[in-house]
Amino acid sequence: SCFITRARQRALESEIIIVNHHLFFADLALRGREWGQVLPDYDAVIFDEAHQIEDVAMQYFGATVTSYQVSDLLGDLNRLSLADRESVVEVTRASTRVGALADQFWLNFAGTDEGKLVLHRSAFFRGRGDKADEPTPKGERFLALRNALDRLIATIRVIRDAPPEVESLLRRTEQLRFDLEFIILVESESDTFVRWAERRGRSVVLQAMPIDTSSILNDRLFSENKTVILTSATLTTNGSFDFIRNRLGIVKAAEMVAESSYDYGRQALLYLPPRMPDPRESRFAEAASSEIVRLLRASRGRAFVLCTSSAQMVNLRRMVEPEVDFPIFMQGDGSNSGVLDRFRRTPHSVLFATAGFWQGVDVRGEALSCVIIDKLPFAVPSDPVVAARQRFIERQGRSSFGEYSVPAAVITLKQGVGRLIRSATDRGVLSILDPRIVTKSYGQNFLQSLPPCRITRQIEEVEAFFSSGMDPSGVVVDEWHEPERVGE
Numbered sequence: 001s002c003f004i005t006r007a008r009q010r011a012l013e014s015e016i017i018i019v020n021h022h023l024f025f026a027d028l029a030l031r032g033r034e035w036g037q038v039l040p041d042y043d044a045v046i047f048d049e050a051h052q053i054e055d056v057a058m059q060y061f062g063a064t065v066t067s068y069q070v071s072d073l074l075g076d077l078n079r080l081s082l083a084d085r086e087s088v089v090e091v092t093r094a095s096t097r098v099g100a101l102a103d104q105f106w107l108n109f110a111g112t113d114e115g116k117l118v119l120h121r122s123a124f125f126r127g128r129g130d131k132a133d134e135p136t137p138k139g140e141r142f143l144a145l146r147n148a149l150d151r152l153i154a155t156i157r158v159i160r161d162a163p164p165e166v167e168s169l170l171r172r173t174e175q176l177r178f179d180l181e182f183i184i185l186v187e188s189e190s191d192t193f194v195r196w197a198e199r200r201g202r203s204v205v206l207q208a209m210p211i212d213t214s215s216i217l218n219d220r221l222f223s224e225n226k227t228v229i230l231t232s233a234t235l236t237t238n239g240s241f242d243f244i245r246n247r248l249g250i251v252k253a254a255e256m257v258a259e260s261s262y263d264y265g266r267q268a269l270l271y272l273p274p275r276m277p278d279p280r281e282s283r284f285a286e287a288a289s290s291e292i293v294r295l296l297r298a299s300r301g302r303a304f305v306l307c308t309s310s311a312q313m314v315n316l317r318r319m320v321e322p323e324v325d326f327p328i329f330m331q332g333d334g335s336n337s338g339v340l341d342r343f344r345r346t347p348h349s350v351l352f353a354t355a356g357f358w359q360g361v362d363v364r365g366e367a368l369s370c371v372i373i374d375k376l377p378f379a380v381p382s383d384p385v386v387a388a389r390q391r392f393i394e395r396q397g398r399s400s401f402g403e404y405s406v407p408a409a410v411i412t413l414k415q416g417v418g419r420l421i422r423s424a425t426d427r428g429v430l431s432i433l434d435p436r437i438v439t440k441s442y443g444q445n446f447l448q449s450l451p452p453c454r455i456t457r458q459i460e461e462v463e464a465f466f467s468s469g470m471d472p473s474g475v476v477v478d479e480w481h482e483p484e485r486v487g488e
Helices: 003-012 020-029 050-060 067-078 085-114 137-157 165-184 213-221 241-250 283-300 309-322 336-345 384-395 400-417 443-447 459-468
Strands: 044-047 063-066 192-198 203-210 227-230 268-271 301-306 328-329 348-354 372-374 428-432 454-456
Touching: 020 050, 050 203, 050 213, 050 241, 063 067, 063 165, 067 085, 067 165, 067 203, 085 137, 085 192, 085 203, 137 165, 165 203, 192 384, 203 241, 241 400, 268 459, 283 301, 283 309, 283 372, 283 428, 283 459, 301 309, 309 328, 309 348, 328 336, 336 348, 372 400, 384 400, 400 443, 428 459
Parallel strands: 044 227, 268 428, 268 454, 301 348, 301 372, 328 348, 372 428
Antiparallel strands: 063 203, 192 203
């Protein structure tokens, strides 16, 4: 009668199974372990939105421990129906001690309210020579929790007349202890994992993830399956699949770039404002807000303003809102789906958003006629995963900027650009406010990866496009020349 059991049975009887990336890689990570698999065996796998594979896969080939996971385990143990009274007392005593020491252990990560906190073994153990591995206060809390888990495991193993579910609870407790040790203790000079703590809602999350998943995916996915098909609108950078091949460990594959069915030359216009300051300058926000106001007046609202950070989103909205008469919504003013629904239903509205709206959002027709992007979406270098990937590439004597930062940003930009034209009848203006797309040599990678639309640097041409209802092929546009390359 279990819903999950019935769903698995239907999957076993099916010829085509549709799952999301997370379930697929959860199953892939389980295969070969003692508790088997979630999905039935398959002959072929097709990934849609395949540009997301690396970031999803890495979550399942590392280790994760959460405060919710611990409390959930202890709750299941306390609800366990045992016939032996002595076993009840011992399990209750051991699980209560784990709960109390876990509460103390989570205090180590009080700073996670401010983002991801990188974890290093040295924060838990210090010293050299005879005092090697001397625990710090954080380390003492870790050791106390680990010892309590050891005691709990030993207690579960000797339960008399144990019901069948005890075996699962024992496995969960052993896995929890193993993952906790792997995250806190296992670290070396050549470590290929990155570790951090963060807060998600009311739960503290500890994670250790592989920096490079290419060899794992090659061994576990591409070498083991005869047919794997990857599709996405954003698999190429500058017309090449090299970046995605390298990141995913794909050695041999057939390639195809399917031309879009949209006529971007007639449906879209790209506006690159002149004389914008560098995004790292303090005056960029003021200049950006001025351009956004002019664009919104030309488009009569009906726009997304996609920002690369929450702080920038809030700041630009604060500066723009008093200057326009259009309804303004912002990501965070409710659920993403709720905010998007209000945008769709409100004529001439404007939506300020960050990462959650760069992909997977579909607004067709005149409701979205302008997409404004504040900066080239380079990943935040302080993010633990990004920093670790960059160090990994640099240690091999290669350029992390050219091989990772630029191609990854190109793919993200293409996702944002893709919000504008969603049907053969859509038309609109895309604007990228970051001047580096024309002043830096790497900017050509971005420009040449975008759909083949016309380009202008004159706001008057944007105003004419919107006011006349002409398609961009009827607008007089500046002749485009490759900019002078002024270095990185």
